[in-house]
Amino acid sequence: MKVKTKRKVPYIEPLQQTECGVCCIGMILRYYKSYQTMQELREHLDVGRDGSTLLQLKQLMDKLNFDTKVYKSSAEGLKDIKLPAILFWDNNHFVVLEKISEKYAVILDPGYGRRKISFKELKETYSQYALSGQPNEKFMPKKKGKSIWFDFIPIISSKKSLYIKIAIFSIISYFLTLGMPIFIQNLLDSVMLKKDINYVRDSTIFLGLFCVVYVLFNYIKNTNLIKLKVHIDKNVNSTVFGHLLRVPYKFFDIRNKSDVLFSANSCFVIRETFANQMINGLIDCGAVLFISYYMYKQSVLLALIAFLIFGVNLVLVALTQPMMFEFSKYLLSEQSKVQGVQVESIFSILGIKMSAIEDDIFENWSKKYGSYLSKYNTKERVNNYVNTLISFIQVVSPVIILCVSISIYIKGYVTIGQVMAFYSLSSTFFSLAHSVFNTWTSFVNSSVYLERLGDIINTEKEDDSKSLIKKDITGDLKLENVSFAYSSKSEKVIKNVSLNIERGQKVAIVGKSGSGKSTLAKLLVGLYSPTGGDILFDKIPLNKLDKKYLRRQLGIVPQDVSLFNKSIYENISMGRNDIDMDKIKKACEITQIAEEIESMPMGYHTIISEMGMNLSGGQRQRIVLARAILNEPKILILDEATSSLDYINEKQVSDYFKNIGCTRIVIAHRLSTIIDSDMIIVLDNGEILDYGSHMELLKRKGQYFKLYQANFNNEKEVHESVAV
Structure with a gap:
């Protein structure tokens, strides 16, 4: 079967940060008058946040009935390749090569469109690998869908x-x-x-x-x-x-x-x-x-x-x-x-x-x-x-x-x-x-x-089916062999994590940068869905719970917080009619922000600029903490959220949540904030390396010992703690 082609390769603009490879395949398909939507191609490739490899692009084109071949060649060697072809570009990008001659080349760059470049620029930016493919006898071009x-x-x-x-x-x-x-x-x-x-x-x-x-x-x-x-x-x-x-x-x-x-x-x-x-x-x-x-x-x-x-x-x-x-x-x-x-x-x-x-x-x-x-x-x-x-x-x-x-x-x-x-x-x-x-x-x-x-x-909404359970949770949380990868093609960033956290416990998660702490926190509040295993709240799997209803009972205070372009009062109360000014003031006193707010000309009615940019990072953090105190969450996730408080106020906030029976999960960078935790989990490369109390972990002299040692830079103090 002779496949019809367009005179030029059509351009497709990427809408995701890492989908240049998907766009290149989409352009080649449209050159051969096959009109798969970008959504369909994304589902085939599942790019995620890490992008795709040339091998993955080849596998997708094979699946779409193309005869493909990957070439390792110089820029001069591209003249012998059947065009259009996908080029690996500048070691981090993909483009479509439409035309090449002795003096210039025409490429379609997903980020910039059709470009005519000199052969010198081609030699400098082309990264030695090219993917060429032509439809085979099984190829059936897809007709244009509805407008x-x-x-x-x-x-x-x-x-x-x-x-x-x-x-x-x-x-x-x-x-x-x-x-x-x-x-x-x-x-x-x-x-x-x-x-x-x-x-x-x-x-x-x-x-x-x-x-x-x-x-x-x-x-x-x-x-x-x-x-x-x-x-x-x-x-x-x-x-x-x-x-x-x-x-x-x-x-x-x-x-x-x-x-x-x-x-x-x-x-x-x-x-x-x-x-x-x-x-x-x-x-x-x-x-x-x-x-x-x-x-x-x-x-x-x-x-x-x-x-x-x-x-x-x-x-x-x-x-x-x-x-x-x-x-x-x-x-x-x-x-x-x-x-x-x-x-x-x-x-x-x-x-x-x-x-x-x-x-x-x-x-x-x-x-x-x-x-x-x-x-x-x-x-x-x-x-x-x-x-x-x-x-x-x-x-x-x-x-x-x-x-x-x-x-x-x-x-x-x-x-x-x-x-x-x-x-x-x-x-x-x-x-x-x-x-x-x-x-x-x-x-x-x-x-x-x-x-x-x-x-x-055309992006599906989060599941809000009426069949989902709306449950008032107590604070018990269990993870059973939980794994997570950003796409089906990428490596797991959380690997077979199992935890059993009881109501009212304080559990700390520590680890080096990039160990998966923040990703795990997002899994716990349902921002990501596990690719393996189960997260259970009061023995009910997360995927059976109404996430919106659940999140109203959870609190998360990230390290880098942003606020709404409203008054301080509105940012803390968040539209709740059952909250009066006295409760807000009390919450602000606990988080040590009340005095600073009251010194402002408009007090609690001071308007916060977009993203809270007219307040310091510490002030924003303490306002969000005050909001969490008012909401009385059953489970609270703190990502270095008390770094702006002194020791006395930090303990005051911690005791408040402990007294109301709130389960606290603390992602810690400053280890002094987690010494009193019921359990400390050491995460490394997405896996639980060790767990136990502060003293138990120090005595084992493992990864936690090294983190604690580096954190305080005082080996003598560590040894004295172990001796005690």
């Missing part, structure tokens, strides 16, 4: 009455617009025949009333259009943001936060495209057909000339549209990167200032912004050429029609009224045709934004 627009139609079509009103008033307005030339035709023909001044006067009055009615109907249409825009905006934004809040934590873990923000803010495209373009576009199509029929009935010759010019316009748009669509993809990708640098810089401004790297950050932003401007300039220049040509056709076409109609008027085939009507209608015809082309182009280009929004709404 991404269909995912949004149920969201925006609930107010059918508004659409009907807008359609009715739009149709009436169009008929009034089209009726004007016909009325003028009859007026001119009648005046030429009757030469009656009274008829002219009556016709002028009628024309005035005609204009008033036209303006009135247009006003009503536009009023309803505004209502529709508000309705679409509300529905789309509510749906997208509501869905975004309910997707699994993994979604955010493998995506750039600024990319997610950029995608969520793309909702305006649906409002503008659907409200402005779709309804008008459909009515414009109807108007074009109506005018075409009327012109054909009036003069076949003039109608055929108009249709021929329309055909030239259509071919021009069809030829340039794929190129403009690709430009739109590049531009959107660059725009997202520029915003990413800006957002990252604003939230990291303290580190930037402390490191005095403002110039470096600005240079990085300038490069990305320069790349954006370059692509914007290219797109607009091409757009300008196309629009100039279309505008020229639009202006010249009625003149051509007028010249031809005058010549046939002289021969007596049409009346002067028909000449004027045809000229006026042809102007409207070409204007509406241009509008139809613009609508088509807008819908195609807006698909770039919709792909990003689709990435959000």
